Amino acid sequence: MPLKTEPITINVGPQHPSTHGVFRMRVTFDGEEVIDVEPIFGYLHRGSEKLAESRTYTQIVTLTDRMDYVASMTSNLSFILSVEKLSGIDPSPRGVWLRMIAAELQRIASHLVATGFFLQDLGTLGTPLIYMMRERETILELFERLCGARITNSYMRPGGVFMDAPDDFWPALDRFLADMPHRIDEYEDLISGNEIVAVRCDGVAVVDSQTLIDASITGPMLRASGIDWDLRNRQPYEYYDRVKFNRPLATASDNYARYIVRIHEMRESLGIIKQCLEQIEPGPVRPESVPFLIRPPAGDSYVGTESPKGELGFYLVSDGGVAPYRCKVRAPSLINLTLLREMLIGDKLADLFVTFGSIDINMGEVDR
Amino acid sequence: MPANTAFDTSGEDLATQIEAIASSSVTANGDTDVWVSSDRLLDVMNGLKEAGYEMLIGVTGVDYVGYFEVVYHLLSLSQNKRAIVKVKCGEGRIDPVMPSVLSVWRGAELQEREVYDLMGIRFEGHDDMKRIFLWEGFEGHPHRKDFL
Numbered sequence: 297m298p299l300k301t302e303p304i305t306i307n308v309g310p311q312h313p314s315t316h317g318v319f320r321m322r323v324t325f326d327g328e329e330v331i332d333v334e335p336i337f338g339y340l341h342r343g344s345e346k347l348a349e350s351r352t353y354t355q356i357v358t359l360t361d362r363m364d365y366v367a368s369m370t371s372n373l374s375f376i377l378s379v380e381k382l383s384g385i386d387p388s389p390r391g392v393w394l395r396m397i398a399a400e401l402q403r404i405a406s407h408l409v410a411t412g413f414f415l416q417d418l419g420t421l422g423t424p425l426i427y428m429m430r431e432r433e434t435i436l437e438l439f440e441r442l443c444g445a446r447i448t449n450s451y452m453r454p455g456g457v458f459m460d461a462p463d464d465f466w467p468a469l470d471r472f473l474a475d476m477p478h479r480i481d482e483y484e485d486l487i488s489g490n491e492i493v494a495v496r497c498d499g500v501a502v503v504d505s506q507t508l509i510d511a512s513i514t515g516p517m518l519r520a521s522g523i524d525w526d527l528r529n530r531q532p533y534e535y536y537d538r539v540k541f542n543r544p545l546a547t548a549s550d551n552y553a554r555y556i557v558r559i560h561e562m563r564e565s566l567g568i569i570k571q572c573l574e575q576i577e578p579g580p581v582r583p584e585s586v587p588f589l590i591r592p593p594a595g596d597s598y599v600g601t602e603s604p605k606g607e608l609g610f611y612l613v614s615d616g617g618v619a620p621y622r623c624k625v626r627a628p629s630l631i632n633l634t635l636l637r638e639m640l641i642g643d644k645l646a647d648l649f650v651t652f653g654s655i656d657i658n659m660g661e662v663d664r
Numbered sequence: 665m666p667a668n669t670a671f672d673t674s675g676e677d678l679a680t681q682i683e684a685i686a687s688s689s690v691t692a693n694g695d696t697d698v699w700v701s702s703d704r705l706l707d708v709m710n711g712l713k714e715a716g717y718e719m720l721i722g723v724t725g726v727d728y729v730g731y732f733e734v735v736y737h738l739l740s741l742s743q744n745k746r747a748i749v750k751v752k753c754g755e756g757r758i759d760p761v762m763p764s765v766l767s768v769w770r771g772a773e774l775q776e777r778e779v780y781d782l783m784g785i786r787f788e789g790h791d792d793m794k795r796i797f798l799w800e801g802f803e804g805h806p807h808r809k810d811f812l
Contacts, residue, residue, distance in 0.1 A: 337796055337797055338795075338796065338797035338798060338799070341797040341798065343806055345782075345807060346806055346807055346811075507770070509718045509719055509741065510718070510719075510769055510770045510771065511769075511770040511771045511773075512719055512720050512721060512769065512770075512771025512772075512775075513771070514719075523741070525741055530744055531670075531671045531744065596697075596735075598722070598737055598748070600721065600739075600746075607721065609721070609722065609737075611722065611724050611735065611737070613726055621726075622724075622726045622727075622807075624722070624724040624726075626721060626722040626737070630774055630778070631771060631774060631775065633774065634770065634771055634773055634774050635770075663797055
């Protein structure tokens with residue numbers, strides 16, 4: 297006689313260690329199998345877009361730090377590019393190179409967090425996460441030398457950055473660049489060929505590329521399905537057209553593919569930073585002519601940039617005043633969750649957190 | 665100029681393209697953006713998707729006090745270009761309604777819910793039109809200009 301069972305609904309989060317912040321899912325299980333998922337957002341909603349309407353453009357930089365707080369530099373960059381487009385500011389070259397170096401360091405740091413916690417969710421219990429947090433710490437120390445802050449950097453300004461890198465930043469960056477490739481080799485030795493990781497991740501949560509495109513999903517998730525779409529290369533902003541780099545792709549579009557794309561992107565970011573160092577020249581880090589209190593002409597602007605999570609863009613509407621009339625964030629973390637339900641249904645309880653970790657979201661950016 | 669503008673489709677070209685899809689749906693155009701009338705929106709969006717704009721990058725609600733406007737940012741991966749379509753949402757501020765583009769792009773699901781929650785524009789045809797960040801029972805829509 298078969299055992300009589302009935303579906304059970306469980307709340308996961310908002311205070312759950314595997315939800316990467318205050319995220320809540322109402323999950324219905326049939327035994328161990330997921331049959332329904334309802335994501336519930338908003339526990340970290342601070343109204344950043346509304347707050348931006350009563351702050352000057354320079355002050356809003358501090359708000360962008362607190363959106364994706366594991367990738368503040370790329371959030372800064374995206375916002376600043378939109379402001380520069382809106383007000384027609386031409387930044388100084390040294391400022392642009394410094395912004396690119398900071399953004400690529402941030403991409404490595406963000407991918408380290410994404411991969412580390414993804415593996416933690418998989419049950420590796422510490423080792424890879426602590427290795428990756430160790431390297432992230434080096435990057436945060438570099439940021440501390442660069443601008444005095446580790447997480448909420450507020451480093452960038454319309455026209456460039458607010459101060460030049462101190463002399464002791466450059467040798468520290470060189471040491472990091474020399475050391476990091478070996479660290480990535482170490483991760484690959486430890487994880488990429490690991491049979492347990494392969495068994496747990498291969499073929500789990502597969503989504504085909506057409507569905508991903510239709511659901512507006514961008515970033516490593518899209519590249520893991522074989523679509524060669526990286527805004528740094530396809531619609532280059534800053535000086536990304538002056539550096540050469542590969543776009544790591546995978547075709548399987550499963551949890552393993554999303555992991556391996558991030559690992560390979562870290563190597564490419566190191567290459568980009570090296571090329572920036574070859575091309576950076578002395579000079580002012582921001583033009584003296586750009587005031588701190590900007591009054592862009594009436595109009596609107598949108599610039600999409602490749603943040604570690606996908607396309608991050610700021611849609612700014614100006615009425616000619618010192619604060620934007622409207623500041624809307626195109627947040628990849630929120631939009632990449634569109635397919636969460638489809639990705640989880642049919643999988644087991646143990647894969648729930650792994651798949652969720654492989655999407656790589658940040659609640660500060662989801663809820664804003 | 666580090667912020668790249670080379671991939672924005674010009675407003676005139678886009679207006680011509682949209683007129684070919686659905687005649688007399690364009691009401692105005694700017695340098696890189698086109699205004700269409702809301703009752704023709706679904707025809708326009710279906711046509712633009714077929715014309716290569718595979719991805720709905722963003723849905724934004726803007727409160728211009730006299731009226732609401734919804735801005736759609738589209739992206740074509742195959743042709744590597746962007747398009748901006750704007751729709752004025754009726755007259756006045758009472759119960760603004762728009763047709764949902766969820767049937768065209770799956771990506772509209774969470775984005776339209778966000779606009780509804782924070783700006784109070786209801787999308788007709790969206791099968792799960794409820795608040796996303798704030799709780800049910802919250803009064804008002806915070807991103808409106810009259811919400812303090």
